[in-house]
Amino acid sequence: MHDPLAAKLARYVPLSVADRMWLSEALGPARSIAARTDIIDEGEDPHAVNVILEGWACRSRQLVDGRRQIVSLLLPGDPCDPHVFLLDQMDHAISALTPVVYAQIPGPVLQELTARSAALDRAFQREALATAAIQREWTVSLGCRSGIERLAHLFCELPTRLSAIGLATRTSCPLPLTQHDLAHSLGQTSVHINRTLQELRAQGLITLRSRRLTIHDPARLAELAHFDASYLHFTVGSDPPPVEA
Amino acid sequence: MHDPLAAKLARYVPLSVADRMWLSEALGPARSIAARTDIIDEGEDPHAVNVILEGWACRSRQLVDGRRQIVSLLLPGDPCDPHVFLLDQMDHAISALTPVVYAQIPGPVLQELTARSAALDRAFQREALATAAIQREWTVSLGCRSGIERLAHLFCELPTRLSAIGLATRTSCPLPLTQHDLAHSLGQTSVHINRTLQELRAQGLITLRSRRLTIHDPARLAELAHFDASYLHFTVGSDPPPVEA
């Protein structure tokens, strides 16, 4: 993936060549981190925006008795809260689920960037609003969707988000999550996720094999999930040409 | 309540007298709306920020088959997404749960306001981050807290949020929600909420009578809920003197 952040922001607001150049200049050096390690931990004082460039990460919260909830999934191009550095301490951890490459934009640099370009300012604002909408949709899933509907919904959301940065076609995308990760994301046990996956397969809706999700009947899957992509608020342009991933 | 918005923002960033004056000038005329009606509906194009001045409201999503989820509760002083007007359509409704008085800040006025005052800009940004954190915490509750823990957690969160605007003491606050509302907020049925409430009462933790919540043992309630107030990110000043509510 070349510049997933620019690709993603461009789905919210059209970006000029200068915007893209400033954006890439603002990104600090790429850092690599192993799977299953923390990018930033609960309680730390954030001082920069982390942007995922490659790999999958998550925000997660851990209760004292060991229970753990993945509250959101972070894909390439996702900034982790454009203004976190205004807070004094992280209320959640950001952890790599796969090997991750990320870069940082220091707080002052981001402020200078949004001051210089109105388009980038709007793009970051809309990105934040869309992220909030995704969080609300997860609340809806956990609150009133059944097990199979939750899984189906996630399997509609992820390819849509990935296709915005050219990492998915309409019917297939990488899915490097373990059943344990899915369980922590959907508020269920991995045992039950396993059985629900089998149900989705039995209904001929999906294939999930060697970290790749294939959707055989997008329309029926969306109907089962009560999925309506409008909460993702992608408004500019259509999907970029899919690439191998 | 005099100026709940200023009271709330002042918990994030110290505000000058001028800041407070500009803020109150930015607010449009107060509007009243009956309980159980919509302030703004799903699908509408937002063009201003709604700020709750009195009463309780909620964000809610409704699925086609009638299921409904309250994704967040809006209390006096809460702005409903400082920058929503950047989006083309609402992905959720905002509805009054009680009679509500609210006012609007038109998009351009808000932008002028934050351009003029760095403190207000930071305050709105931090408010947005705190709101996102609350949404994440609800995700955690729905994902991995049991019925009684969820209720206990809400009963810790609400007095804390209300006390920030002077509407609650440490042990008592108004709670105008029906058991049906609680059910829609916590992803359960009202029947089960009823039984869970009885359990909390039986343990001597709370009293809930005539729309008023009294907490008899805050420490034990917080422990049961795994409640840690740091996600609310109130950092400036202590609770304002409680008033009758």
Add this chain to the structure above:
DNA sequence: CGGCTGGTTGATTGGTTTCAACAAGCGTGG
């Protein structure tokens, strides 16, 4: 080969929903 992680299966338990009925409070109109 051994050990580990990730996935699969079965039996059992238990928290919640569902369905159904009823009680209490309250505003309204006859």
Add this chain to the structure above:
DNA sequence: CCACGCTTGTTGAAACCAATCAACCAGCCG
């Protein structure tokens, strides 16, 4: 003033979805 209807809260029994517990299997890697 009381009757009525409506909302809100309460209770019991049965059904069900998902968690728990406990194995076991397959693949991968050192």
